[in-house]
Amino acid sequence: MKIINLDQTDYKKLDAKSYELEKRRLRIEFLKLQEDVIKNNRRICIVFEGRDTAGKSTAIRFFSEYLMPKHFNYIQLGIPTKWESSHWFQRWKKVIPNKGQISFLDRSWYTRAITEPIMGYCTENQYRVFMKKVNNWEEELISDGIELTKFYFSLSKDQQKIRMKARKNSELKYWKLTKNDEKVITKWNAFTLYKEQMFEKTGTEVSPWVSINSNNKMIARLTSLRYLLNKTEYHGKKILKPAKWSKSLNNYSTNLEGIKFDNLSYEQFMVISKYSDDI
Template identity: 45%
Template sequence: MPDQVVLREELSDLHTSREFIQLLRTKNVNVSRVKRAMQYEFELESLQIELVKLQRWIQDSGRRVAILFEGRDAAGKGGTIRRFIEHLNPRAIRVVALPKPTDDETGQWYFQRYMRQLPNRGEIVFFDRSWYNRAVVEPVMGFCDPDQYERFMRQTPEFEHMLVEDGVEIVKFWFSISKEVQGARFDSRRNNPLKQWKLSPIDERGQELWDDYTRYKERMFSLTHTSFSPWIIVKANDKRAARLESIRYVLSAFDYTGKDKSRVSVIPDPGVVGRFHRSARRID
């Protein structure tokens, strides 16, 4: 406690950023790391202000927006969604993370339970995994049969075309990570009692089934990347960059009121986020 009091007094005596940096150096603090963290927090807060403007505009204009977050386990989807919604009006957003289907739902058309979750007028819905479970996770893990999988792959472009024609605006993110980064994040979850709940038996098999995930993922891109509903690839080995640039991408996609008064760039870094293109040979 005395050390905290002394530090507060030292901070209160500072008058310039140079003095602040000098103080950090006397405490053997990595100044570059602190500067990067401060820049990240500034950009995140500035982008979240823009998200509030965007949400207000979506409410006023009655638009319907669905944002899908897909990717391998531990790719950072949930953490990114939390940064998206942190300061948004909870009455006009929903986060959808559906559990395994019930017995009744397994007897329904596959898309039926997702249709119930689609956005209403003036609403943004964030899908923490979506109908694309059937494109990758389910066939890899044996949760659907080949006929169900092939039917899904045929129907998905038509399903999304109907949604877009009806006015639903869809953003489809794929968070791309390397096998090494996924393994490191699994180890972090395994060794951190506050994160162990994130690790499921399916996650544990992610590394040994890596190539199977890759094969199904590449076929998903090939058959469901369309002009009206493209896949947006986010390089997510760097969690902070992935969060900032995915927010920037969404902001760049809409001409919302007040966009021109942003205090931070809303143009995404093409080195981190961009449309899938068929000439890309390796994505995670």
């Protein structure tokens, strides 16, 4: 299993001014990356998975707000047709980015790994076939030139309840809460089980999962974008170390030879991560 955990839970040092400064810094770098993608006909695909209210859609807006619109795509597919359900990978192959494009997937082919089997939207056999074939399919995408990043936005059960309640009581967002969402809340443990199975079987060396603590949406957006920029090469790149407020947080974590190291400072994390199982 290959999973990179970016889990920061102490956000007291992040004030509104620090957030705005960091957001601007990262967005300038992301625009450089987009220019490099366009110039060199690169194809970047960014998957956003996670439970309802985890902040996937708002993170995508955060990433893309100042990008050149003609050169990125926001993908959110609806309910699959009968044919699409039976030809799962072909359905998603259609939305893989063309040359010079960045695609943001607000949920992806991994709905078949979690939501569909839990909610009864696919058969057991369809689930098993997907889990058996998905790693090879992603390797083919990568071999074809796709630069794939898979984010999983994780939040606590209590935080999800708070956000669901806020959504229900909002005069502007009430319509986002569906009967299906209410059913999902009652299946928390099942979602956890299938999520862990997904991580175990589909987090690979060439295509790891990047788990983002999204209990605080602001830090989740900064953390995920900074990760993407640091792992991706592009012209004019600046290495993006966390700002001072983030460096002082002693809650980085990583794995080394099967042993998890928690509550690391930034400096400790950078030393151990050179040899880490997670990098």
